[in-house]
Amino acid sequence: MKIAIPKEIKNHEYRVALTPTGARELVARGHRVTVQAGAGEGAGFPDADYRAAGAELEAEVARLWAEAELILKVKEPQPEEVERLSAGQTLFTYLHLAAEEALTRGLMQSGATCIAYETITDRQGGLPLLAPMSTVAGRMAIQAGAHSLEKAQGGAGILLPGVPGVAPARVAVIGGGVVGENAARMALGLGAEVTVLDKSIPRLETLDDRYQGRMKTVFSTADAIDEVVRESDLIVGAVLIPGAAAPKLITRAMLADMRPGSVLVDVAIDQGGCFETSRPTTHAEPTYVVDEVVHYCVANMPGAVARTSTQALTNATLPFVIALADKGWQRALADDPHFLPGLNVHQGRVTYAAVAEAFGLESIDPASVVG
Numbered sequence: 001m002k003i004a005i006p007k008e009i010k011n012h013e014y015r016v017a018l019t020p021t022g023a024r025e026l027v028a029r030g031h032r033v034t035v036q037a038g039a040g041e042g043a044g045f046p047d048a049d050y051r052a053a054g055a056e057l058e059a060e061v062a063r064l065w066a067e068a069e070l071i072l073k074v075k076e077p078q079p080e081e082v083e084r085l086s087a088g089q090t091l092f093t094y095l096h097l098a099a100e101e102a103l104t105r106g107l108m109q110s111g112a113t114c115i116a117y118e119t120i121t122d123r124q125g126g127l128p129l130l131a132p133m134s135t136v137a138g139r140m141a142i143q144a145g146a147h148s149l150e151k152a153q154g155g156a157g158i159l160l161p162g163v164p165g166v167a168p169a170r171v172a173v174i175g176g177g178v179v180g181e182n183a184a185r186m187a188l189g190l191g192a193e194v195t196v197l198d199k200s201i202p203r204l205e206t207l208d209d210r211y212q213g214r215m216k217t218v219f220s221t222a223d224a225i226d227e228v229v230r231e232s233d234l235i236v237g238a239v240l241i242p243g244a245a246a247p248k249l250i251t252r253a254m255l256a257d258m259r260p261g262s263v264l265v266d267v268a269i270d271q272g273g274c275f276e277t278s279r280p281t282t283h284a285e286p287t288y289v290v291d292e293v294v295h296y297c298v299a300n301m302p303g304a305v306a307r308t309s310t311q312a313l314t315n316a317t318l319p320f321v322i323a324l325a326d327k328g329w330q331r332a333l334a335d336d337p338h339f340l341p342g343l344n345v346h347q348g349r350v351t352y353a354a355v356a357e358a359f360g361l362e363s364i365d366p367a368s369v370v371g
């Protein structure tokens, strides 16, 4: 199969969808891998490494897209990329469609088959292609939050661990899944006082057991959120309802209850964000202030640590890429009930119910298109 790896064009996105190691695996199976010249540079993978792995390099981006059967990317296609997509092609990348109606409609119009990393499932009920980047983003959320608490960034001037004689900061994490656990773990490691809120009792049990009560676990209700809003220096938004737009858990009115200089890090921003005042930001300008509360809402946090993230992403995606390349998308999805929910859009139809619901569109069962 002809597989193309474009250079990512989103603001400060340095990841690439495939490492040279991944390219070598595909080439060894008889596939033709074409990488856009310079695509791996931001992640520390020069063109020569891809060439050595048996991939071809292409400098002309229009030709790269036009000749591909399967396109592998990291971030959702930007408008000029949507225009390059055509019927008969398969796109495999993060899509987060429930947060972006124009993108959803653009992909429908392209006629292409669009498979999202973030809605593929596993036997344990997890999201195996989201998990590696959630791990990265969760860990980064505390670095970003700690930096934002500095006075020069608009923060309250609070050091997360405190010092002897001065209390540590209070950190609340709303959503105790992969992002949430990793954020909480980093905050604990830095010596902050940590509370995790989740709606899932089994998840709270796991966290309580794993961290032996070192973090406070709280069932997530409106009352519980009111309380952490009043008490926290840093709040991380890490909720997810798979494939759907994130629920707004902190409203603008509630910001009045936060101390000036408190910080909100909305990791769930890629699904629309879980705070009413969140809007997507970029690594170039990651924060803004509303009602004296600093907001950090970068939608591609792992892009900043592109080397680590690219390796972790390829480790997770490669088995699925191999299945797509070896079998074609229809057989690959039909053979694997956990791969099938990855299908979001096919030939103009939405095949993921939560995405269709977000925009009042009709969805069709993905099983009906794989035969």
Ligand SMILES: NC(=O)C1=CN([C@@H]2O[C@H](COP(=O)(O)OP(=O)(O)OC[C@H]3O[C@@H](n4cnc5c(N)ncnc54)[C@H](O)[C@@H]3O)[C@@H](O)[C@H]2O)C=CC1
Pocket (backbone or CB within 6 Å): 118, 127, 130, 131, 133, 134, 135, 137, 174, 175, 176, 177, 178, 179, 180, 197, 198, 199, 200, 203, 220, 238, 239, 240, 241, 247, 249, 266, 267, 268, 269, 270, 271, 298, 299, 300, 301, 302
């Ligand atoms: N901004 C970025 O660069 C990145 C963003 N993300 C995003 O972070 C979000 C979280 O991802 P994961 O941790 O992997 O998901 P996950 O599925 O592992 O965890 C989500 C948790 O939220 C909980 N939850 C749902 N509704 C809740 C509520 N009302 N209150 C409290 N908890 C609630 C669920 O029970 C679950 O434990 C997703 O939107 C994901 O796309 C992930 C990676 C990078």
Ligand SMILES: CC(=O)C(=O)O
Pocket (backbone or CB within 6 Å): 075, 094, 096, 130, 133, 134, 270, 299, 300, 301, 302, 303
């Ligand atoms: C999950 C995602 O959107 C990212 O890693 O950028």
Ligand SMILES: [Mg+2]
Pocket (backbone or CB within 6 Å): 076, 096, 100, 270, 299
């Ligand atoms: Mg986006």
